[in-house]
Amino acid sequence: MKIALVAHDRKKDELVNFMIAYEIIFSKHQLYATGTSGKRIMEQTNLQIHRFQSGPLGGDQQIGAMVAENELDLIIFFRDPLTAQPHEPDIIALLRLCDVYGIPVATNVATAEILVKAMEKGDFAWREVVHKYKGE
Numbered sequence: 121m122k123i124a125l126v127a128h129d130r131k132k133d134e135l136v137n138f139m140i141a142y143e144i145i146f147s148k149h150q151l152y153a154t155g156t157s158g159k160r161i162m163e164q165t166n167l168q169i170h171r172f173q174s175g176p177l178g179g180d181q182q183i184g185a186m187v188a189e190n191e192l193d194l195i196i197f198f199r200d201p202l203t204a205q206p207h208e209p210d211i212i213a214l215l216r217l218c219d220v221y222g223i224p225v226a227t228n229v230a231t232a233e234i235l236v237k238a239m240e241k242g243d244f245a246w247r248e249v250v251h252k253y254k255g256e
């Protein structure tokens with residue numbers, strides 16, 4: 121599965137700890153992230169991550185472009201609901217595209233845990249069908 125990882129600044133520690141906790145599971149998948157989130161995770165785990173731009177510089181939009189191609193299978197995006205973001209429109213646009221394409225997206229750690237466990241159980245096998253239908 122192709123998984124995107126994003127966290128706002130005050131949520132980055134939470135994302136890093138989450139990735140450490142589930143590193144073995146995540147190591148079996150292709151990982152993508154916005155710039156700083158990806159850097160932080162790679163510094164504190166052995167995971168290899170393709171990093172896009174930082175969020176305010178277009179990283180959310182780059183992830184959104186993958187969603188628009190139905191390329192991503194899961195997004196973990198720990199948003200900070202208490203801090204205004206200069207690129208709020210990009211964030212809304214990314215979440216909107218997840219709804220357009222029916223991509224599972226977790227915006228907090230409680231949901232992320234449920235989705236990662238579901239993924240490990242094979243509950244996202246339907247994504248293979250999507251890729252097959254696309255001819256991948």
Ligand SMILES: O=C(CO)COP(=O)(O)O
Pocket residue numbers: 126127128129153154155156157158173174175176179180211
């Ligand atoms: O701002 C972000 C998502 O909206 C995250 O970007 P960084 O991972 O580069 O901090």
